[in-house]
Amino acid sequence: MSFSRREFLNKGLLGVGATICSSNSWASATTKLFLKNDEPNIIIKLTAKQQLIDVGEGIKTKFWSYTGELIKGPKKTLQTTNGSYLGPTIEVRSGDKVRIIFKNELPEPSIIHWHGLDVSHENDGHPHNVIETDQTYQYDFVVENRAGTYWYHPHPHGRTGFQVYQGLAGLFVVRDKEEEKLNLPSGDQELNLVFQDRYFNEEGQLEYRRSMMGAFGNKLFINGTSQKKFNVKQGLYRIRLLNGCNARIFNIAINNGQEIKQIGSDGGLLERINKLDRFYFAPAERFEFLFDFSKFLPGDIIKIESLPLVEGRGTKYTIMEFEVSDEAGVVFKEPLKLSNFTKIDPNEAINLNSPKLFELIPKRGVGWTINGNGYEADRYEKYEIIKFGDTEVWEFYNPTGMPHPMHIHGTQFQVLKRYSGRLQGCLDHGWKDTVLVLPGDRVQVIKRFNTYKGTFIYHCHNLEHEDMSMMRNFKII
Ligand SMILES: [Cu+2]
Structure with a gap:
């Protein structure tokens, strides 16, 4: 695995390692030391395989799941939920040197993408790098991202939707010092919630039904199980959400119009709390908020709901519920300032006045396209070649009636401008890796x-x- 050494090496040569952990010889910028000290501090084996799981329906359902084995690192690095089809939640710290050994025991090729993490091509789970049944792929990377809620899922071309639908996904939580200083709610008062829909047939088995609109389910799963109600203590909670659906967009609200105090986005904490009463939540987006259950009485039910996507069309439904107990939680305070988030100066972009345009359109004989082009393994348009070090503005334009959540691999970006069509309420604050482009929307993002x-x-x-x-x-290049 020569690339693994190079990956660790590149980090040091770029001097990034030094800012992460200066007390360690790992951070030294000399090749020799690197080759001696490239030992990762976290080693995980992840195997993708078919499993029979009772997610709470009293039936064994066939899923494809990631199972994890911690070979090196603190015990909390891997966290599993009983009866869940999801892979383990991986929890690391910014600066960790992580090795992940992926074993594919599926009957078809696969590869894992670390969604939101800034890693090299070899570590990004590019469809080029799929492995066959019974092969392994070794990832070696330094976690360079700030604290935040990231995730992982398969990324083989043409089969990502099917494989994720079968159950292949998991959370990847990063922590760092900046976040720890805030003393945000933790322990029992920190909840990770992954929302997914699946179509279950009468035999209790998954049916993957796809159309031009995507694949939708008739059942919602929270953290890979049927459990919809969660007991909470009287106290302030930190709640992380991932929309892990293939295609479903939620219009999230908390019942009775409760205020939602957003603290984080795809790429970690915002600068300050952003107060919302509802928001569109698209596949792959993450959202973190604080919620104070101490204002409620024991037995009260608080619901996370999805309102109709367009007002007046359709009805709202409950995604999940919290039941408030009489138990007092630990007292936590809402911080006034969350992080040193800074906006990218638009003038940093080499094309502020002439953004690269990406039209999201269907094309006969191809399917869904970007500027009329479908996926091609080895061809690039001129605008798809970027000079290393440049900051660019990209503009996504959606002239269709279907929403498109656009994800760009690599560094996190920021939303610069949104010229909105009819609908308001997308998540544009903070660092993003996925931005929802609603029908009629023109969205400009700025990315380094x-x-x-x-x-x-x-x-x-x-x-x-x-x-x-x-x-x-x-x-x-
Ligand atoms: Cu789309």
Whole structure:
């Protein structure tokens, strides 16, 4: 695995390692020391395989799941939920040197993408790097991202939607010092919630039904189980949400119009609390908020709901519920300032006045496309070649009636401007890796291409759109 050493090496040569852990010889910028000290401090084995799981329906359902084995590192690195089809939640710290050994025991090729993490091409789970049944792939990377809620899922071209639907996904939580200083709610008062829908047939088995709209389910799963009600103590909670659905967009609200205090986005904490009463939540987006259950009486039920996507069309439904207990929680305070988030200066972009335009359109004979182009393994348009170190503005334009959550691999970006169509309420604050482009919307994002050279992908995170070719390569040279 020569690339693994190079990966660790590159980090040091770029001097990134030094800012992460200066007390360690690991951080030294000399090749010799690196080759001696490239030992990761976390080693995980993840195996993708078929499993029979009772998610709480009294029936064994066939899933494809990741199972984890911690070979080196603190015990809390891998956390599993009983009766869940999801892979373990991986919890690491910024600066950790992580080795993940992926074993594919599925009957078809696969590869894992670390969604939101800034890693090299070899570690990004590019469809180029799929492995066959019974092969292994070794990832070696330094966790460079700030604290936040990231995740992992398969990324083989044409089969991502199917494989995720079968159960292949998990959370990847990063912690760091900046976040720890805030003393945000932790322990029992920190909840990770993954929302997914699946179509269950009468035999209690999954049916993957896809259309141009995506694959939707008739049942909602929270953290990979049927459990919909969670007991909470009287206290302040930190709640992390991942929309892990293939295609479903939620219009999230808390019942009775309770205020939602957003603290984090795809790429970690915002600068300050952002107060909302509802928001669109698209596949692959993450959302963190604080919620104070001490204002309620024992027995009170608080619901996370999805309102109709368009007002007046359809009805709202309950995603999950919290039941408030009489137990007092630990007292935590809402911090006034959350992080040193800074906005990218728009003038940093080389093309502020002429953004690269990406039209999200269907094309006969291809499927869903970006600028009329479907996925091509080794061809690039001129605008898909980027100079290393540049900051660029990309504009996604959606002239269709379908929403498209656009995900760009590599560094996190920021939303610069949104020229909105009819609907308001997308999550544009903070660092993002997935941005929802609603019908009629024109969304400009600003992104730095300054960490790794190589080939990466950008695509719609409606996974059926992605598989139907709404994915392209870009190359940083
Ligand atoms: Cu799409």
